[in-house]
Amino acid sequence: MAFGTQDETDEVMNEINMTPLVDVMLVLLIIFIITVPVMKHAVNIDLPRATNQPQDIKPETVRLSVDAQGAYFWNERRIEDAALAPMLKAAAARNPQPELHIRGDKAVRYERVAQAMAAAQLAGVRKIGFITEPQS
Numbered sequence: 031m032a033f034g035t036q037d038e039t040d041e042v043m044n045e046i047n048m049t050p051l052v053d054v055m056l057v058l059l060i061i062f063i064i065t066v067p068v069m070k071h072a073v074n075i076d077l078p079r080a081t082n083q084p085q086d087i088k089p090e091t092v093r094l095s096v097d098a099q100g101a102y103f104w105n106e107r108r109i110e111d112a113a114l115a116p117m118l119k120a121a122a123a124r125n126p127q128p129e130l131h132i133r134g135d136k137a138v139r140y141e142r143v144a145q146a147m148a149a150a151q152l153a154g155v156r157k158i159g160f161i162t163e164p165q166s
Contacts, residue, residue, distance in 0.1 A: 090128040092121055093161075094146055098137040102146065114146065118153035129157040 095103040102109050104117055121128050130150055134143040150158055 089126040089157075090124075091131055092128045093131050093133065094150075095133040096135060096138050096142050096146060098135040100138055100142040102142075115149050115153060118150050118155055122150075122154035122156075127156060129159060130155050131159045131161050133161040 093103075093105050095106070097103065102111065102114055104114075109117065118130075121130070132143060132146060134140075147158065
Protein backbone atom coordinates (compact mmCIF):
# COMPACT_ATOMS: atom_id res chain seq x y z
CA MET A 31 0.00 0.00 0.00
CA ALA A 32 1.59 3.21 -1.15
CA PHE A 33 0.84 6.49 0.44
CA GLY A 34 2.17 8.63 -2.27
CA THR A 35 3.97 8.45 -5.48
CA GLN A 36 7.64 9.07 -6.05
CA ASP A 37 6.85 12.41 -7.69
CA GLU A 38 5.19 13.81 -4.58
CA THR A 39 8.15 13.13 -2.25
CA ASP A 40 10.77 14.53 -4.60
CA GLU A 41 9.23 17.98 -4.71
CA VAL A 42 11.33 20.73 -3.16
CA MET A 43 9.65 23.24 -0.86
CA ASN A 44 9.93 26.73 -2.27
CA GLU A 45 8.72 28.58 0.87
CA ILE A 46 10.50 29.18 4.18
CA ASN A 47 8.53 28.27 7.27
CA MET A 48 8.22 31.66 9.04
CA THR A 49 6.52 30.44 12.23
CA PRO A 50 9.72 29.49 14.15
CA LEU A 51 11.39 32.73 13.04
CA VAL A 52 8.44 34.82 14.27
CA ASP A 53 8.44 32.93 17.59
CA VAL A 54 12.13 33.61 18.15
CA MET A 55 11.71 37.29 17.25
CA LEU A 56 8.79 37.69 19.68
CA VAL A 57 10.77 36.08 22.49
CA LEU A 58 13.71 38.42 21.81
CA LEU A 59 11.35 41.41 21.70
CA ILE A 60 9.89 40.48 25.10
CA ILE A 61 13.39 40.05 26.57
CA PHE A 62 14.44 43.49 25.31
CA ILE A 63 11.23 45.11 26.56
CA ILE A 64 11.89 43.73 30.05
CA THR A 65 15.65 44.33 30.27
CA VAL A 66 16.04 47.79 28.70
CA PRO A 67 14.19 49.72 31.45
CA VAL A 68 16.22 47.88 34.08
CA MET A 69 19.50 48.80 32.40
CA LYS A 70 18.50 52.43 31.85
CA HIS A 71 16.93 52.94 35.30
CA ALA A 72 19.48 55.11 37.09
CA VAL A 73 19.17 58.33 39.05
CA ASN A 74 22.01 60.78 38.72
CA ILE A 75 22.90 62.07 42.17
CA ASP A 76 25.88 63.86 43.57
CA LEU A 77 26.96 61.84 46.62
CA PRO A 78 28.57 63.64 49.54
CA ARG A 79 32.24 63.14 50.21
CA ALA A 80 33.09 61.58 53.55
CA THR A 81 36.30 61.53 55.49
CA ASN A 82 37.44 58.81 57.80
CA GLN A 83 39.01 61.16 60.33
CA PRO A 84 37.40 60.99 63.79
CA GLN A 85 35.67 64.05 65.12
CA ASP A 86 37.89 65.58 67.80
CA ILE A 87 35.33 68.00 69.23
CA LYS A 88 33.22 66.40 71.93
CA PRO A 89 30.10 68.27 72.95
CA GLU A 90 29.94 69.53 76.49
CA THR A 91 27.45 67.95 78.86
CA VAL A 92 25.15 70.19 80.87
CA ARG A 93 23.76 68.64 84.05
CA LEU A 94 20.40 70.05 85.10
CA SER A 95 19.32 68.75 88.50
CA VAL A 96 15.98 69.18 90.24
CA ASP A 97 16.06 68.60 94.00
CA ALA A 98 13.20 67.41 96.21
CA GLN A 99 11.95 70.98 96.78
CA GLY A 100 11.84 71.69 93.01
CA ALA A 101 14.92 73.96 92.83
CA TYR A 102 17.02 73.87 89.65
CA PHE A 103 20.79 73.31 89.65
CA TRP A 104 22.87 74.02 86.53
CA ASN A 105 26.06 71.94 86.76
CA GLU A 106 25.61 71.74 90.58
CA ARG A 107 25.11 75.54 90.85
CA ARG A 108 21.69 76.71 92.04
CA ILE A 109 19.81 78.91 89.57
CA GLU A 110 16.48 80.71 89.72
CA ASP A 111 13.51 79.65 87.59
CA ALA A 112 13.73 82.82 85.49
CA ALA A 113 17.38 82.14 84.62
CA LEU A 114 16.70 78.64 83.27
CA ALA A 115 15.31 79.64 79.86
CA PRO A 116 18.13 82.10 78.96
CA MET A 117 20.76 79.57 80.01
CA LEU A 118 19.14 76.86 77.89
CA LYS A 119 18.97 79.25 74.89
CA ALA A 120 22.67 80.09 75.32
CA ALA A 121 23.52 76.38 75.49
CA ALA A 122 21.42 75.62 72.40
CA ALA A 123 23.22 78.35 70.43
CA ARG A 124 26.67 76.79 71.02
CA ASN A 125 28.36 74.73 68.33
CA PRO A 126 28.50 71.79 68.91
CA GLN A 127 25.36 71.84 70.95
CA PRO A 128 25.85 70.35 74.42
CA GLU A 129 23.84 67.41 75.68
CA LEU A 130 21.38 68.17 78.48
CA HIS A 131 21.27 65.55 81.23
CA ILE A 132 18.32 65.98 83.57
CA ARG A 133 18.50 64.51 87.06
CA GLY A 134 15.28 64.65 89.05
CA ASP A 135 14.90 63.71 92.68
CA LYS A 136 12.40 60.90 93.18
CA ALA A 137 10.44 63.04 95.66
CA VAL A 138 10.07 66.04 93.30
CA ARG A 139 6.80 66.66 91.51
CA TYR A 140 7.00 65.55 87.88
CA GLU A 141 5.65 68.98 86.92
CA ARG A 142 9.03 70.59 87.70
CA VAL A 143 10.90 68.14 85.47
CA ALA A 144 8.30 68.61 82.71
CA GLN A 145 8.73 72.39 82.94
CA ALA A 146 12.49 71.98 82.48
CA MET A 147 11.95 69.70 79.48
CA ALA A 148 9.49 72.16 77.90
CA ALA A 149 11.92 75.04 78.42
CA ALA A 150 14.70 73.00 76.81
CA GLN A 151 12.51 72.19 73.84
CA LEU A 152 11.51 75.84 73.38
CA ALA A 153 15.18 76.86 73.62
CA GLY A 154 16.08 74.45 70.81
CA VAL A 155 18.06 71.83 72.74
CA ARG A 156 18.08 68.68 70.61
CA LYS A 157 19.79 66.13 72.89
CA ILE A 158 18.09 65.54 76.23
CA GLY A 159 18.81 62.60 78.52
CA PHE A 160 17.70 61.47 81.96
CA ILE A 161 20.07 60.33 84.68
CA THR A 162 18.79 57.66 87.06
CA GLU A 163 20.29 55.48 89.76
CA PRO A 164 20.34 51.70 89.17
CA GLN A 165 18.30 49.55 91.54
CA SER A 166 20.37 47.48 93.93
